[in-house]
Amino acid sequence: MLLFVFKVLCWFVFLVAAYNLGLIVFRYRHVKFAWNTNGYWAPLLPFIGNTYLAVLTGRRVNMLTTLLWAERYFGLPCSFWFSYKYHYMCNNAEEAKIVLNHPKCLNKAQLYGDVQYLFRNSLLLIDAEKWKPRRRYLRNGFKSNILKSFFPTFYQQSCYLVEEIKNVGPEQDLYKFFNKYAFMNFFLTSFGYQGEEDLDLVNIKKFGALIDSIQDEFVKLLANPLIPAFIWIRIPPGAQLRAHRAEIGKVIKLIIQDKKKRKLQVSEYVGNPNERPLVDLLLSDAYEKEYEDELYEEFTLFAGARKVYEEVMEVVGDHTIQEANIQNLRYTEAVVSEVLRILPTIPLYGRYCEEDIDIGTKVVPKGANVFISAFHIQRNPDYWEDPLKFDPTRFLPENMSKIIPGSYLPFSAGPRNCIGQGMATILMKITVANIVKNFEITSKHKSIKEFKLESCISMKTLNHLDCHFTPRDKA
Numbered sequence: 011m012l013l014f015v016f017k018v019l020c021w022f023v024f025l026v027a028a029y030n031l032g033l034i035v036f037r038y039r040h041v042k043f044a045w046n047t048n049g050y051w052a053p054l055l056p057f058i059g060n061t062y063l064a065v066l067t068g069r070r071v072n073m074l075t076t077l078l079w080a081e082r083y084f085g086l087p088c089s090f091w092f093s094y095k096y097h098y099m100c101n102n103a104e105e106a107k108i109v110l111n112h113p114k115c116l117n118k119a120q121l122y123g124d125v126q127y128l129f130r131n132s133l134l135l136i137d138a139e140k141w142k143p144r145r146r147y148l149r150n151g152f153k154s155n156i157l158k159s160f161f162p163t164f165y166q167q168s169c170y171l172v173e174e175i176k177n178v179g180p181e182q183d184l185y186k187f188f189n190k191y192a193f194m195n196f197f198l199t200s201f202g203y204q205g206e207e208d209l210d211l212v213n214i215k216k217f218g219a220l221i222d223s224i225q226d227e228f229v230k231l232l233a234n235p236l237i238p239a240f241i242w243i244r245i246p247p248g249a250q251l252r253a254h255r256a257e258i259g260k261v262i263k264l265i266i267q268d269k270k271k272r273k274l275q276v277s278e279y280v281g282n283p284n285e286r287p288l289v290d291l292l293l294s295d296a297y298e299k300e301y302e303d304e305l306y307e308e309f310t311l312f313a314g315a316r317k318v319y320e321e322v323m324e325v326v327g328d329h330t331i332q333e334a335n336i337q338n339l340r341y342t343e344a345v346v347s348e349v350l351r352i353l354p355t356i357p358l359y360g361r362y363c364e365e366d367i368d369i370g371t372k373v374v375p376k377g378a379n380v381f382i383s384a385f386h387i388q389r390n391p392d393y394w395e396d397p398l399k400f401d402p403t404r405f406l407p408e409n410m411s412k413i414i415p416g417s418y419l420p421f422s423a424g425p426r427n428c429i430g431q432g433m434a435t436i437l438m439k440i441t442v443a444n445i446v447k448n449f450e451i452t453s454k455h456k457s458i459k460e461f462k463l464e465s466c467i468s469m470k471t472l473n474h475l476d477c478h479f480t481p482r483d484k485a
């Protein structure tokens with residue numbers, strides 16, 4: 011027995027040494043870059059690089075917790091190896107700006123690998139060459155006239171939300187509650203439905219929960235870096251991921267069939283024929299023929315209270331919120347921007363360097379990946395005075411010029427930024443305005459530091475949020 015343990019140990023030491031030696035030989039430039047950047051480079055464990063840190067430091071695989079841990083013990087920027095794939099974790103606005111705008115950094119980082127396997131054909135993950143024409147085409151679904159046409163649906167949904175909030179109990183999971191609402195809005199508008207009465211065919215309400223559970227299941231996959239996604243999805247631990255992915259596909263297929271049956275492929279929108287709701291763009295004959303197999307994945311993806319109140323009352327008064335009011339809700343927009351600065355929904359995202367990229371003070375070698383920590387950049391005192399202070403005035407029009415380029419990246423930046431930024435901003439403004447118009451919001455939380463955050467893809471709080479909504483007519 012002792013001999014067996016000894017042999018296993020010898021093999022382990024041999025593998026670790028061989029792996030690290032292999033890296034020095036075959037990834038010399040990445041090793042050297044990591045050394046120059048951090049003064050250390052070793053990923054140590056074979057096959058999984060130093061991903062074990064993610065498992066050890068997070069409650070489960072949790073990229074944000076891992077990065078916070080690395081920041082505490084090694085400082086940022088730091089290095090992260092996912093097997094032989096090198097990732098430079100960047101917290102510098104200037105570097106982020108260069109990488110996100112660089113024409114040779116349009117592909118997503120290799121760390122996205124397993125998600126890429128599951129959703130490889132969506133705009134978010136698709137290879138840069140195929141991405142370019144598709145992005146150009148789909149951009150038409152997000153132009154300002156289209157976004158304006160979403161207003162009645164967003165407003166109607168926010169009114170339903172106001173009614174639902176009246177029944178929110180103190181123990182309600184607010185993340186799930188608002189997640190469902192966000193997905194409902196996205197679906198109604200992207201699929202060109204007018205309201206819930208159209209939706210007897212499918213139960214869209216469960217879509218947000220499905221996407222959320224896919225994220226959780228995906229985390230389990232990442233926690234087992236020795237099992238590749240194509241095997242994971244076929245074995246028992248991946249059963250739920252497989253089932254939920256299939257369920258999402260089924261819901262989307264039903265919607266598409268429904269839309270086709272109703273012959274709504276031809277847009278009812280009468281303006282510029284190129285500007286059409288997403289559903290019309292995706293169901294156009296030309297697009298369908300070219301991307302037949304990929305259609306379902308594309309659909310899958312698309313997927314300071316007092317002052318706000320005063321502003322809403324000034325702009326809207328006792329009337330219902332109108333589309334024309336939206337652009338005048340400047341303080342409300344500033345509040346939304348400040349929330350996304352301190353709590354970015356997607357705190358980390360990464361790009362692959364197809365060639366050596368000069369990022370100012372250093373040159374990232376070809377084949378390396380750069381991960382942008384919007385979370386750190388947006389809380390960096392070099393760019394933001396008193397960064398943990400919630401101060402929406404930073405985003406008022408008169409102060410916008412003071413924002414350092416590259417220091418505010420909740421929607422990423424450059425040609426591959428978030429295509430849904432305008433849509434999300436309008437929805438958030440309408441929602442915040444309507445909630446604040448109807449409720450006084452109170453909470454026991456005193457500081458942002460009270461929130462324990464986690465993120466594999468989108469960020470959530472680990473602790474329960476204390477939040478109370480008191481109807482204004484009863485306040």
Ligand code: HEM
Pocket residue numbers: 118133134135145196311312313354355356359360419420421422425426427428429430431433434
């Ligand atoms: C608060 C809401 C949102 C935030 C914070 C957000 C954030 C982001 C970020 C950071 C990226 C870049 C990801 C990366 O480089 O890996 C991204 C990409 C993307 N987002 Fe959003 N997003 C939001 C809402 C939306 C909405 C409503 C839609 C669509 C209806 C959308 C569609 C997309 C797509 C398609 C991409 C990929 C773009 C491309 O690669 O060309 N997002 N988003």
